[in-house]
Amino acid sequence: MSDSKAIFLKDATVNAADGDQRAFINKALGGYYTNRDLQKARYRDWERARDAASMAKWSAVNDLANVLEKFVGNFERNGGVVHWARDAEEARTIILKIAEDVKAKAIVKSKCMTTEEIHLNDALEKAGYGVVESDLGEFIQQLRGEAPYHFVFPCMHVKREAISALFTKHLGTAPTDSPEELTMIARRHLRQLYIDADIGITGANFLVAETGQISITENEGNARLTAALPRIHIALSGIEKVVNHLDDLSVLLPMLATAGAGQPMTCYNTLYSGPRKKGECDGPEEFHLVLMDNARTRILADPEQRDSLHCIRCGACLNVCPIFKNIGGLAYGTTYQGPIGSVITPHLRGLKQWNHLSGASSLCGACTDACPVRIDLHHHLLHNRRNAAKQSPTLFDLAFHHGFTFVIKRPWLFALGGRIFRATLPLLQKLPLPYMGAWMKTRDLPKAPAQSFRDQWKNQNV
Amino acid sequence: MSDARSDIFARIREALKVKAPKPHLKGDGAAGKTSTVAKPWLPDGGETAEDSLTILAEQLAKLKAVLIRVPDHASAAKAVAELSASKNWKKVAYHGHDLLRPVVAALTCETWEADTSFDKQRLEGCDAGITTCESIVAQLGSILVSSASSGGRALSILPHVHVVVAESSQIVPDLGAALALAKARHGDQMPSMLSFITGPSRTGDIERILVLGAHGPKELYLILIG
Numbered sequence: 148m149s150d151s152k153a154i155f156l157k158d159a160t161v162n163a164a165d166g167d168q169r170a171f172i173n174k175a176l177g178g179y180y181t182n183r184d185l186q187k188a189r190y191r192d193w194e195r196a197r198d199a200a201s202m203a204k205w206s207a208v209n210d211l212a213n214v215l216e217k218f219v220g221n222f223e224r225n226g227g228v229v230h231w232a233r234d235a236e237e238a239r240t241i242i243l244k245i246a247e248d249v250k251a252k253a254i255v256k257s258k259c260m261t262t263e264e265i266h267l268n269d270a271l272e273k274a275g276y277g278v279v280e281s282d283l284g285e286f287i288q289q290l291r292g293e294a295p296y297h298f299v300f301p302c303m304h305v306k307r308e309a310i311s312a313l314f315t316k317h318l319g320t321a322p323t324d325s326p327e328e329l330t331m332i333a334r335r336h337l338r339q340l341y342i343d344a345d346i347g348i349t350g351a352n353f354l355v356a357e358t359g360q361i362s363i364t365e366n367e368g369n370a371r372l373t374a375a376l377p378r379i380h381i382a383l384s385g386i387e388k389v390v391n392h393l394d395d396l397s398v399l400l401p402m403l404a405t406a407g408a409g410q411p412m413t414c415y416n417t418l419y420s421g422p423r424k425k426g427e428c429d430g431p432e433e434f435h436l437v438l439m440d441n442a443r444t445r446i447l448a449d450p451e452q453r454d455s456l457h458c459i460r461c462g463a464c465l466n467v468c469p470i471f472k473n474i475g476g477l478a479y480g481t482t483y484q485g486p487i488g489s490v491i492t493p494h495l496r497g498l499k500q501w502n503h504l505s506g507a508s509s510l511c512g513a514c515t516d517a518c519p520v521r522i523d524l525h526h527h528l529l530h531n532r533r534n535a536a537k538q539s540p541t542l543f544d545l546a547f548h549h550g551f552t553f554v555i556k557r558p559w560l561f562a563l564g565g566r567i568f569r570a571t572l573p574l575l576q577k578l579p580l581p582y583m584g585a586w587m588k589t590r591d592l593p594k595a596p597a598q599s600f601r602d603q604w605k606n607q608n609v
Numbered sequence: 610m611s612d613a614r615s616d617i618f619a620r621i622r623e624a625l626k627v628k629a630p631k632p633h634l635k636g637d638g639a640a641g642k643t644s645t646v647a648k649p650w651l652p653d654g655g656e657t658a659e660d661s662l663t664i665l666a667e668q669l670a671k672l673k674a675v676l677i678r679v680p681d682h683a684s685a686a687k688a689v690a691e692l693s694a695s696k697n698w699k700k701v702a703y704h705g706h707d708l709l710r711p712v713v714a715a716l717t718c719e720t721w722e723a724d725t726s727f728d729k730q731r732l733e734g735c736d737a738g739i740t741t742c743e744s745i746v747a748q749l750g751s752i753l754v755s756s757a758s759s760g761g762r763a764l765s766i767l768p769h770v771h772v773v774v775a776e777s778s779q780i781v782p783d784l785g786a787a788l789a790l791a792k793a794r795h796g797d798q799m800p801s802m803l804s805f806i807t808g809p810s811r812t813g814d815i816e817r818i819l820v821l822g823a824h825g826p827k828e829l830y831l832i833l834i835g
């Protein structure tokens with residue numbers, strides 16, 4: 148068993164038994180379900196909107212070389228600087244080099260899962276830079292020293308009392324149980340930090356090839372401030388974030404907000420096309436964009452699962468997933484949690500160590516239904532399972548597969564086996580069966596019918 | 610060693626040698642042929658100007674943004690002056706624009722044309738920022754500001770209150786129309802920032818409970834002339 152699997156099984160078991168925490172998560176998501184349904188009802192045809200959204204992403208991803216090239220040409224013409232990173236290490240090196248070149252002291256960041264993916268904060272801190280997460284949820288998680296619980300709602304599992312205690316400890320503020328007051332504490336604390344920072348680091352939700360702009364979606368205004376006040380702006384993005392046309396955003400932006408957060412539109416959707424232009428009064432002097440592969444081309448090379456690169460990271464699949472809701476986001480041990488995380492993590496970090504996530508699914512298909520860009524999520528979980536069994540089958544897989552094939556090809560053996568199985572079922576219930584322990588702990592074996600189906604069929608005298 | 614850029618492009622080209630099937634579409638596929646065609650499946654933005662205004666007012670109310678409709682420029686100035694007095698604003702920053710100068714002239718507090726210099730600390734000390742906008746999206750209640758129409762990037766996000774003064778002719782039905790207008794207006798000289806603002810800054814990060822004014826403005830006013 149891989150380490151990551153052992154940790155996963157342990158954490159998942161503990162969390163699933165924590166009724167309080169599960170109730171808390173369910174309550175937190177309750178408002179989302181209502182708002183999402185209200186907003187979806189405003190769409191005159193949600194399914195056709197999903198068609199358009201998935202086609203917008205499909206056409207860009209399946210023509211990635213050309214679209215990316217066009218984007219980069221336009222981005223550079225707008226005065227931005229593009230850097231290429233094959234993997235996480237290269238991306239970190241590039242960003243550290245920029246920080247060194249501009250003699251940065253303080254860095255402010257807005258929420259960006261791609262920077263979580265490459266553990267950028269650790270690298271920057273090790274190099275001696277102060278880095279502050281400015282998104283409220285990320286700020287809280289940074290103070291807690293914990294990874295985000297959900298890639299859209301990073302601290303949704305933390306109760307207000309814990310946040311109040313955290314702020315008292317780190318910021319010296321008086322305890323309060325009001326979410327409003329807690330938010331204002333963070334607001335006051337972060338304001339001066341934006342002003343003092345030399346570098347602002349953001350992610351990107353979309354890269355628009357037609358105009359060379361990057362689009363950033365957020366609710367709080369922290370990304371706006373991060374890209375407005377510091378003298379250097381660095382954005383980190385996966386290469387799969389491109390779309391062809393500016394107009395694609397007229398579909399993708401509202402759907403991202405509605406699917407993921409039950410909003411008509413996220414509060415700030417901002418397009419940046421370069422550093423401060425001539426005649427503009429503010430904005431950064433330099434705008435760097437780091438375009439990173441980090442295993443995305445590996446997913447691209449798998450036509451069956453290529454559509455998982457369409458993901459716009461809305462979080463809808465997490466919000467509806469029975470597994471996510473029961474085991475919580477931290478148990479996954481991944482940057483991307485929930486169904487999409489279970490699909491792509493094996494590609495990013497290795498199928499052998501991460502395939503267990505694809506097993507943690509009821510295959511109910513709620514994720515696929517929720518996905519605004521029609522990623523075939525629950526089938527991809529099956530694809531991962533199949534690929535893992537092919538790539539490195541366990542002894543059990545092999546024995547079971549060959550045994551089953553042998554028996555099913557011989558009807559007499561199948562019938563005999565069935566008879567023996569029916570006769571011994573009551574006995575099996577009491578025996579400690581190899582491999583079956585975890586299954587049997589919470590389940591009874593069914594009662595054996597007196598006759599097999601084939602006998603019943605034979606005996607009905609038609 | 611080859612450089613990262615050509616390596617990545619080589620990997621992409623190699624990967625795309627095998628074609629992937631199109632997504633399973635539910636509609637007739639017309640929706641897939643994107644770009645500037647009408648999108649009668651998205652939320653409605655109104656057929657007529659009157660419809661659009663009704664939808665806009667509904668959306669803004671739900672977003673907890675305040676819409677103040679005034680008949681003419683003089684009453685816009687009066688509305689902002691009243692707002693300033695009732696909220697007791699001491700310092701107000703504004704974008705130097707013909708639509709705004711008479712508005713600001715009617716204020717009794719300290720005012721500052723933010724475009725003239727970039728002074729973050731001074732801007733942070735302002736109670737409100739007053740800007741114009743590029744367009745207003747009825748469909749979603751979004752206001753499109755830009756570094757050109759809003760005195761740069763910071764004026765519409767750093768002060769605690771944001772006031773937008775606009776003419777009702779700036780309302781467009783939907784997001785697609787707003788993007789098309791921006792493209793037509795700026796061509797390949799887009800302002801370095803274009804931002805759709807949809808209600809006052811907000812967060813739900815603490816127990817998914819909505820709080821306004823996370824980092825950006827806590828209050829958003831749209832003064833709509835005509």
Ligand code: SF4
Binds near residue numbers: 458462514518521524
């Ligand atoms: S897979 Fe689909 S539902 Fe899940 S986060 Fe990505 S876009 Fe949203």
